[in-house]
Amino acid sequence: MRLVPVHLLQPGMVLGKKIYNADGLILLSDGVKLTSSLINRLTDLKLGYVYIEDAATEDIVIPQLISEESRLSAVRSIQASFKNLENQSSLKGSFLHLGKTFSGVVDSVLDEVSSMEVSMVLLTDINASDYNLYQHSLNVCLYTMVLGLSYGYSRNQLYMLSLGALLHDIGKTRVPASIVQKPGRLTDAEFAEMRKHTEIGYDILKNEPNIPLLSAHCAFQHHERLDGSGYPRGIQGQDIHEFAKWIAITDSYDAMTTQRVYQPAKLPHEAVELMYTGSGTLYEQSFLAIFRDRVAIYPPGITVMLSTGESGVVSRIHARIPHRPVVRVLNNPKGEPLRTPYEMDLSQCLSVMICGIGEAVYA
Incomplete structure (x- = not known):
């Protein structure tokens, strides 16, 4: 594939x-x-x-963080609860169902991701036709969970972090759909309205008995940035909880790599490169380094151009060094198909570099 x-x-x-x-x-x-x-x-x-x-790549398996069945079940649970909030005229009172519903989702997904021998941030929605709040919430949860596992958090910390990631954008359920779903750039007034989702999300979650306060703070702070340029409070550095710093990274990454009506999805290596321009100013540098080391920047199946002039398809990725994958070389430096394709492990062939994403293989 x-x-x-x-x-x-x-x-x-x-x-x-x-x-x-x-x-x-x-x-x-x-x-x-x-x-x-x-x-x-x-x-x-x-x-x-x-x-x-196709025949040349039929044995290449595209890995997934969780099964398709688990993903569909989780998205349906998120969608049902979020739509329920969208349809409520007031936020007064308690939403006891939130803790029960989302605790179940997080526990189930955490069990599945934790059971993997090695988990990575894997591209999820390149085959989706457009951005969706429910899919985005799950993606950010999954990506954040992988980073939390890599960082060494305890099960309880992972639970609070993952729940906060899953619910980071819950405040958007109370922002007008005409703004949330607008297929284009927001006006200044619309953006001011959109920014309110962080405070709204915190207000929804902070007093729920089944939602940890730290998880509520993830909704509140995930748009804060180290240099104070974020919102809603413009706080800086150490004033931002570390859970929110993780989610700032995964939220941005998923937004960049997901198809939008007004913006094509970026490939993982493009998104990571762009995010690194904010290292130390927007995003925590040490966290971003862990993120970089856990992202499959060249996902299996993608065509790459090598510094040898050859081209091929990424057939497998190394969990510890994802930027040095195994490449199935299909074409010689002249662009001619090889009679016998072969595998080149870039973790062993250190003098060979990926120098671009190629398209000539398909011509």
Whole structure:
């Protein structure tokens, strides 16, 4: 299976992974043979890449942090609870169901992620057609959970951190949908309204008996930045709780790597590079370094150009050194297909570098 730019799709190619819409519903199933009309539809959705099956990469497995069944179940739980909040006319009173519902989601996901031999921040939604609050909340939870595990938090700390990550944007349920779902840049007035979601989220969560106060502070502080340029309070450095510093990183990363109507999804290496411009000013430098070391910046299936002039597809990633994956070399320096493709382990071939994301392989 390989990751192919939509503009290079051709009729007859077979879809390797399902494509979802903003509500998590399947638009196109895996195994579907693409036609010109289906390719036009994918182009209209403004998707950047899709997974395609082909003979040269049929054994390449695209890893997942959690199973598709677990993801769908979690998203449905998030969606039901968030929609319930959206439909309530007042926030007075208690929301005891929040703690029960989301504790179950976090415990289930934490068990699954913890059981993996080695967990990494793996690209999740490149096959989704648009940003979605429910998918985003789960993605940020998963990514933050991986970082928390790597950092060595206890089970209780992981639970509070992961619950805070899952609920970091719950305040958006009380911001007008016309603003949250606007397919374009917000006006100054709209952005001022959007910024209120941090305080609203904190107000929803802070007095819930089944929600730890630290988790509520994740909703409150996840847009604060080290240099004081964040919101809602503009606090700096050590005044920001470390849980919120983790979520600031994962929230930004997921926003960058998720397809938007007004902004194409960035590939992981592009997002990480952009985030590093804020190292030490926006994001905690030591946390960002851990994040970098846990991100599969060249996901399996993506085509890469090597410093040797050869090109191929990432076939496997090393958990401890994800920036040095195993590459299945398919083309020689002239761009000609090799009669016998071979695997090059960049963790061993230290003189060879990935120098770009290639498209020539598909031409």
